[in-house]
Structure formats: C-alpha cells, structure tokens
Amino acid sequence: MAEPIVAGVAESDLGETPDRNWLDNAGIATVRALEDADLTLEDVDGVAVGGGDDYMPALVLAEYLDLEEPSLLEGTEIGGSSFENFCGHVGDAMARGRADVVVIAYGSTSKTGPGRDRSLEVTHPVDGFVRPTGLFRPPGAYAMAARRHMHEYGTTEEQLAEIAVATREWASMNPKAAQREPITVEDVLESRQIAEPFNLLDCCLVSDGGGAVVLVSEEKARELGVPEIAVAGVASTSTHRQDISEMPDMTTTGAAVTGPKAFDEAGISPDDVDVAQLYDSFSYTALVTLEDLGFCEKGEGGEFVEGGTTAPGGELPMNTQGGGLSYCHPGHFGVFVLIEAARQLRGDYTGDRQVDGAEVAVAHGTGGVLSSSSTVVLRREDA
Amino acid sequence: MTGDADESASSATVEDRREEWKGPVPVPSGANTEFWAATLEGELLYQHCEECGTAQLYPRAVCTGCGAVDPPFERSEGVGSVYTYTVCHVPGEPGFGDRTPYVVAAVDLAEGPRLLALVDCAPDAIEVGDSLEVRFWQVSDEAAVPVFVPA
Numbered sequence: 001m002a003e004p005i006v007a008g009v010a011e012s013d014l015g016e017t018p019d020r021n022w023l024d025n026a027g028i029a030t031v032r033a034l035e036d037a038d039l040t041l042e043d044v045d046g047v048a049v050g051g052g053d054d055y056m057p058a059l060v061l062a063e064y065l066d067l068e069e070p071s072l073l074e075g076t077e078i079g080g081s082s083f084e085n086f087c088g089h090v091g092d093a094m095a096r097g098r099a100d101v102v103v104i105a106y107g108s109t110s111k112t113g114p115g116r117d118r119s120l121e122v123t124h125p126v127d128g129f130v131r132p133t134g135l136f137r138p139p140g141a142y143a144m145a146a147r148r149h150m151h152e153y154g155t156t157e158e159q160l161a162e163i164a165v166a167t168r169e170w171a172s173m174n175p176k177a178a179q180r181e182p183i184t185v186e187d188v189l190e191s192r193q194i195a196e197p198f199n200l201l202d203c204c205l206v207s208d209g210g211g212a213v214v215l216v217s218e219e220k221a222r223e224l225g226v227p228e229i230a231v232a233g234v235a236s237t238s239t240h241r242q243d244i245s246e247m248p249d250m251t252t253t254g255a256a257v258t259g260p261k262a263f264d265e266a267g268i269s270p271d272d273v274d275v276a277q278l279y280d281s282f283s284y285t286a287l288v289t290l291e292d293l294g295f296c297e298k299g300e301g302g303e304f305v306e307g308g309t310t311a312p313g314g315e316l317p318m319n320t321q322g323g324g325l326s327y328c329h330p331g332h333f334g335v336f337v338l339i340e341a342a343r344q345l346r347g348d349y350t351g352d353r354q355v356d357g358a359e360v361a362v363a364h365g366t367g368g369v370l371s372s373s374s375t376v377v378l379r380r381e382d383a
Numbered sequence: 384m385t386g387d388a389d390e391s392a393s394s395a396t397v398e399d400r401r402e403e404w405k406g407p408v409p410v411p412s413g414a415n416t417e418f419w420a421a422t423l424e425g426e427l428l429y430q431h432c433e434e435c436g437t438a439q440l441y442p443r444a445v446c447t448g449c450g451a452v453d454p455p456f457e458r459s460e461g462v463g464s465v466y467t468y469t470v471c472h473v474p475g476e477p478g479f480g481d482r483t484p485y486v487v488a489a490v491d492l493a494e495g496p497r498l499l500a501l502v503d504c505a506p507d508a509i510e511v512g513d514s515l516e517v518r519f520w521q522v523s524d525e526a527a528v529p530v531f532v533p534a
Contacts, residue, residue, distance in 0.1 A: 125413070125414065125415060125441055125442070125443065126441045128409030128410060128411075128415060128419070128441075128526070129409070129440075129441050129498070129499060130499055131406075131407040131476060132406055132407050132408070132409060132476075132501075132522065132528040133475075133487045133499050133500055133501050133528075134406055134471060134474060134475045134476045134478075134479035134482065134485060134487065134501065135469070135471065135475045135487045135499065136471045136473045136474065136475030137475055139473070140469045140471050140475060140487060143469040144467045144468060144469045144487075144488075144489055145467070147467045147468060147469060147511065148466065148467035148511065151467065151511040151512075192472075193470075193472040193484075194472055194473050195469045195470065195471050195472065195473065196469055196470040196472070196484075196506070197469075243441075243499060244489065244499070245466075245489045245497045245498060245499040246497075250466075250467060250489075
C-alpha cells in the first residue's frame with residue numbers, strides 16, 4: 001500500500017498577527033513547510049485547506065500561491081479534525097498517481113481578526129433551540145460533556161486539571177508556546193470560572209496563526225531523501241454537528257471508532273504508541289480521547305492522567321509542544337498535532353523535549369463540539 | 384403572566400418576558416413553524432414518526448429513523464430529567480450578561496428526545512438525574528422558549 005510521507009512541517013508566526021489575514025498565515029506556513037521539505041511552490045500538485053475563512057478555501061489558497069494546474073483541491077470542512085481527515089484523501093489520490101506533493105494548510109486570525117461570520121449558524125434549524133439558552137459555546141458544550149463523565153465515572157476536576165498541568169510542563173520547553181510558566185492543580189482550580197466544571201486553565205488559548213504539512217508520495221520521498229515519516233493509518237467519523245444535545249453519548253466520542261480503525265490499518269495497538277498528540281480544546285477533550293483511543297479503559301481516564309502520566313518523562317508523552325491549552329489554538333488545532341507528531345518522530349528536539357526513540361505517533365483531531373474525530377498514525381519507516 | 388393553564392390542565396405556564404428579554408429570538412420557519420406556534424400555548428411538541436416510531440427534536444422535514452417526510456408532531460408531557468448541565472459564568476450571547484451565573488441543561492424528555500434548555504434554578508440546586516418540568520418564557524410575538532424548573 002502506498003503511504004504518504006510527511007516531508008515537511010511548519011507554523012506561521014503564532015500568537016498575534018494583526019497585520020496578517022488567515023490566508024497570509026496559511027501561505028506563510030505553506031512556504032515554510034515546503035522549505036522544510038526542500039521543495040518549492042513549483043513542486044506542489046495540490047492543496048487541502050481546512051478552516052479558512054472563505055467558502056472555497058482550497059481555490060483561494062491555490063490562487064494566492066499562484067499554483068499552476070493543481071490536480072488535488074480539498075476543502076472538506078469537518079472542523080479541527082479536517083487536517084487528519086485530509087491525510088486519508090491525499091493518500092488515496094497519491095495511490096492513484098494523481099499527486100506527488102500536496103500541502104495541507106491552515107491559517108486564522110482568531111485572536112485579532114474580526115469576529116467570525118455566523119450567518120451559517122443563524123440559518124441552521126437547531127439554532128432557534130440552542131442560542132436562546134445562552135450556552136457559551138464551545139466551552140459550555142464541552143463542559144456539559146465533562147460533567148456527564150464526572151457523573152458516570154467519578155472523574156474529578158483535579159484529574160482534569162492534571163492534564164493542563166502536564167501540558168504546561170511541555171510548553172515550558174517550547175519557545176513558541178504562548179504560556180510557559182509552570183502551573184499546579186490548585187492554579188487550575190482557582191482560575192476564573194468559565195462554564196462549570198471548567199475554569200479558565202481547562203480551556204484552550206485563542207491565537208492567530210497557521211500551520212502546514214507537506215505530504216509526498218513514497219517515490220518523491222526517496223528522491224528527496226527525507227526521513228520516512230509515513231501516514232500508516234487514517235480514519236474519520238462524526239457523531240453530530242451543531243448541538244451537543246444531539247451527541248448520542250457525551251462520554252464517548254468518535255475516537256472510539258476512528259482509533260481502532262486507524263491502529264488496525266497501521267498494524268499497531270495503543271501499546272505501540274510512543275507519543276500522542278491529542279486535540280486539547282479543553283482538558284476534557286484530551287481525557288476522553290485517551291480513553292476512546294484505548295490508552296486506558298473507558299471511565300479510567302481521570303485515574304490514568306494522575307501523577308504526570310502525560311508529562312515529560314511520563315508513561316505516555318502527550319501534547320509535547322504544549323497543546324492547545326498552552327502553545328497556541330487558532331481555532332482549528334488539528335494541523336498542529338500533525339506537525340508536532342512528525343517533529344517528534346524526526347527527532348527534531350534535544351533534552352527532555354524529545355521523546356526518546358519515538359517511532360510511532362498518534363495525531364488525533366477533534367472538530368465541532370466533540371462532533372468529528374479523525375485519527376492518524378504516523379510511523380518512522382527507517383527506524 | 385399570560386398563559387392558558389385554565390383552558391387546558393396539562394399546558395405549561397407561559398410567562399410574558401417580551402419586554403425584558405435581551406437574548407436571541409427564535410424565528411419560526413419550515414419544519415419549526417408548528418413547534419414555535421405551540422409554545423405560545425404552553426405546549427412542548429416533538430416529532431413522532433407514525434411509520435417507525437422515532438421520536439425527534441429539533442423538528443426536521445425528514446424522520447431520522449426511516450426517512451418519512453414531515454413526521455407529525457405530538458405533544459410532550461413536558462417532563463424530563465437532567466442528562467447533564469453546566470453553569471455559565473461567561474455569557475454565551477449578547478443580552479445574557481446580567482444573567483450570569485445561569486444553568487443550561489441537556490434535558491432527556493420522558494418521550495425520548497434530548498433538548499438543550501435554560502433551567503430556572505440556583506446554580507447549586509441542580510444535579511444530574513434531577514427531574515424537571517417545562518415552563519415557557521414568551522420572548523417575541525412568535526415564540527416562547529422552553530425553560531425548565533425542578534419538578
């Protein structure tokens with residue numbers, strides 16, 4: 001089976017980019033990722049764009065970069081998991097010989113840009129039911145799911161906080177991370193209440209920025225001589241879209257479906273995973289994903305994360321760039337989990353920041369309000 | 384307070400909040416029209432498919448169970464239980480600033496569908512599993528939003 005190879009990854013500038021629009025950030029991330037792969041814009045056969053503030057994001061990025069006759073144009077919007085989802089579509093296209101170099105790109109100005117056009121939401125039939133409740137979305141919706149998990153399994157606010165603490169520990173080693181000061185469980189519990197049971201430090205950042213991943217065919221990868229970081233397994237699904245009340249079971253996400261499928265395709269089990277990059281829009285997002293991917297039993301996520309399991313030196317290093325909780329979160333975090341997974345497998349870091357001998361990584365994207373799930377298994381083939 | 388509790392023993396009270404309501408207002412259209420019209424009478428409707436028995440909310444032009452078009456409405460008893468809830472300390476809509484902290488719950492109606500709704504109670508007066516019953520706050524000439532209270 002032909003597997004796409006991650007040949008290059010990059011971020012645009014992160015944090016606040018008041019002089020850039022989403023497309024600038026996607027464009028900058030793209031050229032930096034191509035440079036990382038030792039490729040140029042001329043080599044690009046196609047683009048896959050998620051979350052761009054345009055209804056034809058792939059066309060607008062292709063035009064912006066002045067691509068010549070791109071053969072793959074992908075813009076399937078499934079929120080923060082779009083980029084993991086693209087990996088499957090790009091792999092299919094490459095297997096059929098339709099492209100050799102495809103850029104997966106994202107850009108946003110979530111922090112300094114104008115408010116997002118909400119017109120699509122206004123016309124959604126569920127809107128008349130949800131908006132008059134005043135639910136603060138997305139935090140309140142995720143908070144409801146977390147509350148249900150606490151009710152069913154006895155998960156505690158302290159356990160949720162452990163995730164934020166471990167993630168911050170990773171962020172302290174990342175110069176690009178927005179928040180690097182170490183925090184404690186008490187700091188999380190004492191931070192401002194947002195939507196119970198979430199406090200401020202249970203919630204992701206709001207950032208400007210973009211990211212890009214260059215996928216190439218195996219043949220192209222050999223030509224380039226890049227480390228062979230292969231997309232060994234991909235799966236996507238959804239459980240609902242707009243309204244958290246439509247989620248069949250708020251304590252089980254689509255990751256329970258996509259994890260086993262992607263692991264099976266890659267021929268691995270959760271035990272084989274050396275490093276996990278799991279979308280953390282909120283502390284609960286990461287906790288429930290750990291369970292659903294099978295890193296622990298259902299309902300035992302709270303116990304699993306106690307004592308620094310996901311922190312540097314822990315049993316399962318997770319969100320090693322500092323995650324959406326501490327590094328950046330420009331709205332669709334899914335591209336950044338792929339970037340960090342690839343960097344860990346390439347061995348880009350030194351010291352405690354590098355997960356020793358990492359050969360298999362899982363990158364998980366979550367979209368909507370726990371609505372979509374896409375799991376990607378990356379494997380270093382020359383290991 | 385308006386309301387038709389006198390006309391029908393099983394209708395819920397409809398409180399006129401048109402003047403003080405600053406939040407979003409539902410705009411009846413399509414499959415929602417009948418639902419919102421009924422709220423003005425203190426009735427909570429849901430769709431109950433005659434073909435396959437599926438009960439659903441929000442209203443849709445198709446039955447999610449069997450694909451039947453325009454599944455008919457039935458009247459809910461307006462009682463349910465708290466599947467989960469949150470207490471919003473940050474307002475999610477303009478016009479909700481004076482209301483914080485307020486409770487929003489996912490309510491499992493006795494008939495099956497799950498509905499997101501405001502709960503008119505103190506933040507510490509609610510637990511998962513609690514029984515609730517519906518009231519209505521009329522927020523426009525066209526709609527009254529369902530709001531639940533502890534049963």
